[in-house]
Amino acid sequence: xxxxxxxxxxxxxxxxxxxxxxxxxxxxxxxxxxxxxxxxxxxxxxxxxxxxxxxxxxxxxxxxxxxxxxxxxxxxxxxxxxxxxxxxxxxxxxxxxxxxxxxxxxxxxxxxxxxxxxxxxxxxxxxxxxxxxxxxxxxxxxxxxxxxxxxxxxxxxxxxxxxxxxxxxxxxxxxxxxxxxxxxxxxxxxxxxxxxxxxxxxxxxxxxxxxxxxxxxxxxxxxxxxxxxxxxxxxxxxxxxxxxxxxxxxxxxxxxxxxxxxxxxxxxxxxxxxxxxxxxxxxxxxxxxxxxxxxxxxxxxxxxxxxxxxxxxxxxxxxxxxxxxxxxxxxxxxxxxxxx
Amino acid sequence: xxxxxxxxxxxxxxxxxxxxxxxxxxxxxxxxxxxxxxxxxxxxxxxxxxxxxxxxxxxxxxxxxxxxxxxxxxxxxxxxxxxxxxxxxxxxxxxxxxxxxxxxxxxxxxxxxxxxxxxxxxxxxxxxxxxxxxxxxxxxxxxxxxxxxxxxxxxxxxxxxxxxxxxxxxxxxxxxxxxxxxxxxxxxxxxxxxxxxxxxxxxxxxxxxxxxxxxxxxxxxxxxxxxxxxxxxxxxxxxxxxxxxxxxxxxxxxxxxxxxxxxxxxxxxxxxxxxxxxxxxxxxxxxxxxxxxxxxxxxxxxxxxxxxxxxxxxxxxxxxxxxxxxxxxxxxxxxxxxxx
Numbered sequence: 001x002x003x004x005x006x007x008x009x010x011x012x013x014x015x016x017x018x019x020x021x022x023x024x025x026x027x028x029x030x031x032x033x034x035x036x037x038x039x040x041x042x043x044x045x046x047x048x049x050x051x052x053x054x055x056x057x058x059x060x061x062x063x064x065x066x067x068x069x070x071x072x073x074x075x076x077x078x079x080x081x082x083x084x085x086x087x088x089x090x091x092x093x094x095x096x097x098x099x100x101x102x103x104x105x106x107x108x109x110x111x112x113x114x115x116x117x118x119x120x121x122x123x124x125x126x127x128x129x130x131x132x133x134x135x136x137x138x139x140x141x142x143x144x145x146x147x148x149x150x151x152x153x154x155x156x157x158x159x160x161x162x163x164x165x166x167x168x169x170x171x172x173x174x175x176x177x178x179x180x181x182x183x184x185x186x187x188x189x190x191x192x193x194x195x196x197x198x199x200x201x202x203x204x205x206x207x208x209x210x211x212x213x214x215x216x217x218x219x220x221x222x223x224x225x226x227x228x229x230x231x232x233x234x235x236x237x238x239x240x241x242x243x244x245x246x247x248x249x250x251x252x253x254x255x256x257x258x259x260x261x262x263x264x265x266x267x268x269x270x271x272x273x274x275x276x277x278x279x280x281x282x283x284x285x286x287x288x289x290x291x292x293x294x295x296x297x298x299x300x301x302x303x304x305x306x307x308x309x310x311x312x313x314x315x316x317x318x319x320x321x322x323x324x325x326x327x328x329x330x331x332x333x334x335x336x337x338x339x340x
Numbered sequence: 341x342x343x344x345x346x347x348x349x350x351x352x353x354x355x356x357x358x359x360x361x362x363x364x365x366x367x368x369x370x371x372x373x374x375x376x377x378x379x380x381x382x383x384x385x386x387x388x389x390x391x392x393x394x395x396x397x398x399x400x401x402x403x404x405x406x407x408x409x410x411x412x413x414x415x416x417x418x419x420x421x422x423x424x425x426x427x428x429x430x431x432x433x434x435x436x437x438x439x440x441x442x443x444x445x446x447x448x449x450x451x452x453x454x455x456x457x458x459x460x461x462x463x464x465x466x467x468x469x470x471x472x473x474x475x476x477x478x479x480x481x482x483x484x485x486x487x488x489x490x491x492x493x494x495x496x497x498x499x500x501x502x503x504x505x506x507x508x509x510x511x512x513x514x515x516x517x518x519x520x521x522x523x524x525x526x527x528x529x530x531x532x533x534x535x536x537x538x539x540x541x542x543x544x545x546x547x548x549x550x551x552x553x554x555x556x557x558x559x560x561x562x563x564x565x566x567x568x569x570x571x572x573x574x575x576x577x578x579x580x581x582x583x584x585x586x587x588x589x590x591x592x593x594x595x596x597x598x599x600x601x602x603x604x605x606x607x608x609x610x611x612x613x614x615x616x617x618x619x620x621x622x623x624x625x626x627x628x629x630x631x632x633x634x635x636x637x638x639x640x641x642x643x644x645x646x647x648x649x650x651x652x653x654x655x656x657x658x659x660x661x662x663x664x665x666x667x668x669x670x671x672x673x674x675x676x677x678x679x680x
Contacts, residue, residue, distance in 0.1 A: 160500070160504055168364065313655070335507070
């Protein structure tokens with residue numbers, strides 16, 4: 001079967017996906033029996049291009065490199081619904097920027113695709129935070145798949161592990177380092193930097209945004225906790241109900257004190273269950289050196305999952321990066337394209 | 341669809357699978373749409389019982405607890421082929437004891453099932469080591485699935501991660517602690533025990549066999565390296581070609597010396613690739629304390645996988661245990677039973 005891929009959002013992540021698809025066309029067919037054409041690329045800034053027989057990805061990448069736009073290419077006309085129709089897409093990779101209040105424009109793209117029975121993968125936390133339950137229901141209604149490996153830990157396959165890898169085991173608890181920025185900042189402070197210097201360095205390296213509030217006050221991790229609550233426990237845990245303490249209260253001195261006790265302070269996000277009640281939290285926590293999350297430094301992410309059948313499982317890997325997040329889209333596209 | 345499960349080998353692992361299936365019948369149906377009956381249990385010592393409408397698992401577990409045998413139950417007659425026919429099994433969970441020379445009796449069971457188009461999961465390294473390529477080809481020929489999550493790291497989902505979780509990424513290198521016994525022994529020596537004392541303790545705790553040669557001389561890990569070479573690189577790497585150094589050369593003094601250099605000695609198994617040539621090895625290796633495998637102690641297993649799209653991924657979890665290995669069978673049964 002030929003998979004016709006639509007891509008919404010062609011920034012860093014969408015472009016990385018195109019690069020990987022282009023480089024690995026033969027390998028994907030041989031190893032996974034995954035044959036594809038990209039039939040639509042839609043980007044609010046760069047324009048929309050479509051060809052139901054498949055765009056020339058080499059040409060598209062050249063345009064992106066030289067003009068960072070599709071302005072010199074023939075534009076496809078119409079709203080997103082019309083573009084999907086035109087492209088005959090069988091799957092959508094959604095990688096538009098995140099808006100945590102409205103979920104748009106990703107939410108509209110995803111609903112439009114799912115309502116047509118087109119399977120979707122997204123790296124965008126906004127639509128999941130705003131309407132995760134509705135989107136899952138819409139996918140089930142239409143027999144489409146809705147996947148989102150990239151919303152937590154970029155391409156490190158946490159969601160695959162939870163949904164497929166440990167299927168049959170019951171998770172009783174999880175804790176993790178889900179925000180790379182705050183882990184980088186605390187790691188640098190552990191090496192002697194002040195909070196202010198560490199934040200500045202994170203900004204210079206592109207780990208932190210100009211306004212780092214969402215990271216340092218724990219909002220980013222809290223959203224991920226809410227998303228994981230639904231995946232792991234099948235329950236709705238509103239972001240507002242996730243207990244949240246930022247890392248702004250942490251000083252070099254507190255880190256040194258913890259060090260004298262043989263401990264590290266790490267930005268931990270987690271869920272505990274007591275009698276079926278979920279407690280989600282994000283907080284800087286003091287953990288012993290032999291804890292599996294203690295040695296996870298820099299911008300790396302990690303989770304420890306406690307289960308009935310397997311005891312503790314720990315997964316460590318990148319939590320961000322354009323190619324890493326492009327890989328997250330790819331792994332879902334392969335899963336959707338080789339399902340039957 | 342109703343999945344009819346045959347179980348070959350009803351020792352610790354087969355019994356653990358039965359316990360989990362019994363405890364989680366409703367949960368498996370609700371969460372994974374996995375409906376099942378166990379229609380055959382075949383054990384060389386305990387006997388064979390079959391019912392194509394489904395055995396009473398509660399009754400079976402009671403017999404195992406009280407008599408550790410099916411002698412008081414009506415015996416199903418015939419060879420394994422006849423038993424499969426009788427049971428109308430749609431999938432086989434193979435958990436007979438490992439024979440590294442012949443692969444039997446597992447090899448015969450698996451071939452019989454695959455040749456009938458019955459999908460198979462096994463925890464038995466023997467058939468894979470003796471005839472992995474043939475079994476994979478037989479499965480493909482008949483449109484059956486052949487899975488073996490449990491042969492490496494018990495139920496820690498390494499094989500799911502490699503085959504599904506990072507699909508699309510290319511592994512360039514891996515290294516891991518794949519043998520819990522030797523990791524336990526070196527961990528105890530790191531705490532001050534002599535080699536002889538650590539081995540004795542491992543035997544007492546059931547980690548090491550009376551004759552620990554297969555573990556301490558690296559044979560067990562070398563077989564796992566060969567199995568992973570096929571999964572990761574699609575290549576045949578004979579066990580005899582895996583470079584192998586045991587832990588018998590390691591002394592308390594060498595461990596202390598490494599410690600003074602800020603390092604740990606760990607039983608590492610790995611594969612490197614240079615220009616398409618695989619080099620598999622098993623050896624006690626000195627690694628720095630901030631290496632992700634350095635803090636993996638006791639009977640725990642771990643792997644670090646280096647990839648193109650994701651950089652390094654580390655997975656840590658149990659490497660043995662009856663319930664953990666039963667979980668490995670279960671996760672494969674769920675994957676096979678909900679495929680379409």
